[in-house]
Amino acid sequence: MPPADGMERRQVLVGSFILEYALRRSTRRSIGFMVDDDGLRVTAPKRCTLADIENAIRAKQHWILSKLDDRRQRRAARLEKPPVEWKDGAKLPYLGGEITLRLQHATRNRTVFDPETRELALGLLQGATELLVKERVKNWYKQQAEGLFAQRLDLYAPRVGVQYASMSVSSADARWGSCTVGRVIRLNWKLMFFSLPLIDYVVAHELAHIHEMNHSPRFWAHVGRVYPRYEEAKQLLRRRSQELPVLFP
Numbered sequence: 001m002p003p004a005d006g007m008e009r010r011q012v013l014v015g016s017f018i019l020e021y022a023l024r025r026s027t028r029r030s031i032g033f034m035v036d037d038d039g040l041r042v043t044a045p046k047r048c049t050l051a052d053i054e055n056a057i058r059a060k061q062h063w064i065l066s067k068l069d070d071r072r073q074r075r076a077a078r079l080e081k082p083p084v085e086w087k088d089g090a091k092l093p094y095l096g097g098e099i100t101l102r103l104q105h106a107t108r109n110r111t112v113f114d115p116e117t118r119e120l121a122l123g124l125l126q127g128a129t130e131l132l133v134k135e136r137v138k139n140w141y142k143q144q145a146e147g148l149f150a151q152r153l154d155l156y157a158p159r160v161g162v163q164y165a166s167m168s169v170s171s172a173d174a175r176w177g178s179c180t181v182g183r184v185i186r187l188n189w190k191l192m193f194f195s196l197p198l199i200d201y202v203v204a205h206e207l208a209h210i211h212e213m214n215h216s217p218r219f220w221a222h223v224g225r226v227y228p229r230y231e232e233a234k235q236l237l238r239r240r241s242q243e244l245p246v247l248f249p
Contacts, residue, residue: 007041012054014061023053031056035067036175070238083246086130092120092137093244096195103133111140138189138248145169145189152196152203153185159226162210176237177202179209194240201233 007022021040031053032043044053057064084090090101099118106123113120122136146169153167165183172178178186185206191199204227212219223230 010050012057014058014065017065019057019061019064021057033057033060033064035064035071037071040064040068073242086133086137091245092247093193094118095192096198101137109136111136113140134248141192142169142189145187145192148192148199149187149203152200153207156200156203156207156226160204160207160211160222162207164207164210177206179206179213181213183210193244194237198233198237198240201227201230201237204230 007024009020010023011018011020013019019040021042022038024041024043025046026043028043028045030045031048034041034043040057042053042057044056084092086101088101088103091098092101093099097118099113099120102119102121104121104123105126107125108123109125110123111120112123120137120140122133124133149169150167153164157164163183164179164185167185167187169189170178170186172186172188176188176191187202187206191202204223208219208222211222220230227233
């Protein structure tokens with residue numbers, strides 16, 4: 001696990017495991033944990049001793065090991081899937097279904113989506129590379145995400161009983177969404193691969209963090225008031241993410 005900028009790489013004995021983690025000191029008041037494809041990251045107050053941090057890791061070990069195993073399984077599942085071939089007729093995920101990629105020679109670059117035929121047509125100049133095709137498709141997803149996410153946030157914010165400060169589209173590999181203490185919502189553009197109910201679950205989830213910056217029972221109560229089947233959506237989102245073809249490795 002390569003340490004992130006400003007992070008110190010350390011190890012701790014947890015049961016019979018030697019667990020590696022990246023440690024970052026901050027002004028936050030409590031110890032925070034995040035598990036992503038790079039492993040475990042710990043953010044701790046400057047006043048905390050290493051003993052405090054290691055004891056907190058051991059206290060949270062079941063959650064940490066479960067998350068690390070889940071990430072390992074996701075990585076293995078992705079590696080088993082053949083990557084998408086970026087050619088005319090390729091099938092791409094979009095809002096829980098599929099769309100067809102159409103590549104056409106043109107005198108100028110253009111991107112047009114036909115909702116009736118569910119075809120995404122890319123007009124390409126002579127000599128266009130696969131990398132260019134991938135970037136054009138990615139940019140199209142991001143443009144669609146900006147409009148849809150803003151619409152869903154404006155729909156759910158009054159239901160959750162909050163106001164968010166701003167929204168941005170994220171490309172983070174580690175999470176589908178995030179919410180800062182300044183009420184800034186970030187949503188991963190790859191959510192556009194999934195059906196609208198799953199997008200709405202993530203939207204409701206992040207808006208609820210404006211009430212509670214944690215995953216306490218009070219937090220889930222806020223989510224449940226506007227999205228009662230959140231547990232089902234959480235599990236389905238995990239399964240769907242493992243089933244996706246490899247688009248942008």
